[in-house]
Amino acid sequence: MSLDKTYKLVPGTTVFDAEQSAKGYHLNQFCMSLMTAENRAAYLADERAYLDSWPLREEQKQALLDRDLNAAVREGGNIYFLAKWGATLGFSFQQMAGSMTGMTEEEYRAMMVGGGRSVDGNRIDHAVLEAAHADPTPPAEHAVITGAVFTSHVPAIGAAMDHEKTEEPYWRPVFEGYAFSREWERENVPDVVFLVYNDHASAFDLSLIPTFVLGTGAAFPTADEGYGPRPVPGVEGDPDLAAHIAHSLVRDDFDLTLANELTVDHGLTVPLSLMFGDVEKWPCRVIPFHVNVVQYPVPSGARCFELGRALRRAIESYDRPLKVQVWGTGGMSHQLQGPRAGLINREWDNAFLDRLVEDPADLARVPHLEYVEEAGSEGIELVMWLIARGAMSDVDGSGEVEVKHRFYHVPASNTAVGHLILENHPRAEEPAVKE
Ligand SMILES: O=C(O)c1ccc(O)c(O)c1
Numbered sequence: 536m537s538l539d540k541t542y543k544l545v546p547g548t549t550v551f552d553a554e555q556s557a558k559g560y561h562l563n564q565f566c567m568s569l570m571t572a573e574n575r576a577a578y579l580a581d582e583r584a585y586l587d588s589w590p591l592r593e594e595q596k597q598a599l600l601d602r603d604l605n606a607a608v609r610e611g612g613n614i615y616f617l618a619k620w621g622a623t624l625g626f627s628f629q630q631m632a633g634s635m636t637g638m639t640e641e642e643y644r645a646m647m648v649g650g651g652r653s654v655d656g657n658r659i660d661h662a663v664l665e666a667a668h669a670d671p672t673p674p675a676e677h678a679v680i681t682g683a684v685f686t687s688h689v690p691a692i693g694a695a696m697d698h699e700k701t702e703e704p705y706w707r708p709v710f711e712g713y714a715f716s717r718e719w720e721r722e723n724v725p726d727v728v729f730l731v732y733n734d735h736a737s738a739f740d741l742s743l744i745p746t747f748v749l750g751t752g753a754a755f756p757t758a759d760e761g762y763g764p765r766p767v768p769g770v771e772g773d774p775d776l777a778a779h780i781a782h783s784l785v786r787d788d789f790d791l792t793l794a795n796e797l798t799v800d801h802g803l804t805v806p807l808s809l810m811f812g813d814v815e816k817w818p819c820r821v822i823p824f825h826v827n828v829v830q831y832p833v834p835s836g837a838r839c840f841e842l843g844r845a846l847r848r849a850i851e852s853y854d855r856p857l858k859v860q861v862w863g864t865g866g867m868s869h870q871l872q873g874p875r876a877g878l879i880n881r882e883w884d885n886a887f888l889d890r891l892v893e894d895p896a897d898l899a900r901v902p903h904l905e906y907v908e909e910a911g912s913e914g915i916e917l918v919m920w921l922i923a924r925g926a927m928s929d930v931d932g933s934g935e936v937e938v939k940h941r942f943y944h945v946p947a948s949n950t951a952v953g954h955l956i957l958e959n960h961p962r963a964e965e966p967a968v969k970e
Pocket residue numbers: 688689690691735866869871913947948949950
């Protein structure tokens with residue numbers, strides 16, 4: 536067992552983590568369906584038929600038909616979701632909890648009235664815990680970050696590709712700036728891209744404004760942004776690596792929102808099109824990572840940079856030999872609103888690129904106000920580049936980065952296009968470890 540999952544040693548207890556959540560996804564969603572009177576009536580009319588209409592494993596259906604909550608929990612059920620099922624059948628929380636203990640309802644109730652179950656005799660076997668700490672076997676192999684890609688994600692670039700305008704004089708210089716990048720990607724195909732972007736009021740409206748969202752699902756359909764979904768391949772996720780990253784980042788105090796279902800807009804699909812071209816299928820899995828830069832307060836550059844550092848520890852502690860690229864997207868200078876719309880600041884943008892390469896820790900100290908004043912209201916997207924930069928091994932002195940490509944062009948629609956590829960060359964074979 537990995538040392539950070541020692542909660543598995545607590546006897547008689549199943550901690551509901553990402554692993555359990557993935558196992559019980561449909562079971563728990565089935566439970567949620569019982570939150571309407573109509574669905575409860577349908578369930579009670581024919582339990583088997585209702586269960587058969589859900590993509591559940593037979594073990595999950597049988598657990599419910601047998602009223603075996605231990606089996607349901609083992610199968611990934613979470614008690615707060617199962618409570619909806621219990622309420623449908625008329626069970627209280629006390630009846631449900633008691634049913635898992637091997638006691639009769641009366642015995643369990645009496646135990647609770649008598650002060651509840653004692654923790655004595657119900658603790659972890661500390662000899663096993665100490666043995667786990669004494670021998671923290673490092674994984675024989677681990678994922679590596681091979682590089683970082685930084686690029687603007689202007690929707691008009693996607694439209695130019697989708698409508699075959701890339702050879703037009705307006706667009707040709709933009710796409711020429713990515714010719715090297717496509718070749719580089721062909722020679723350095725990653726297994727997974729961890730793609731930092733912002734959703735633009737597509738998946739998230741004002742009913743939910745999470746700061747950081749990690750896509751933990753298996754697939755991410757293309758969003759319809761008002762002109763129909765872009766005709767690009769769907770995005771395949773990596774739920775297992777994403778769950779590992781979630782676990783590691785939350786343990787490093789980055790309180791994420793996890794999305795098992797998420798549509799992805801131009802912020803994510805345009806960088807994929809730019810880097811991989813017009814393809815039938817993206818050549819790798821993609822883990823989307825959304826950062827709120829739409830409604831203030833938005834995270835600082837410093838917070839994004841620290842998140843990138845934690846992301847490297849997360850990726851490099853994953854025990855599979857995957858090649859992972861981290862992409863930071865959005866920017867460069869642009870302002871899409873108000874009398875100052877059309878603002879472009881070549882000097883500031885190019886200084887940003889210089890500092891991103893040479894001294895990212897110093898660049899991370901730049902306050903929001905400077906981004907907005909110098910790079911325009913939407914130029915704030917550039918804080919996301921600091922996540923990808925923070926994930927490079929030179930940041931903590933354990934490796935070096937090599938600039939493979941740099942490109943800058945004005946304009947693409949209202950925006951300055953900036954692009955950088957950094958290869959990551961960690962010195963040691965050892966993965967980054969927690970400080
Ligand atoms: O320049 C533009 O047209 C434009 C529009 C929307 C965006 O999200 C963006 O980054 C640029």
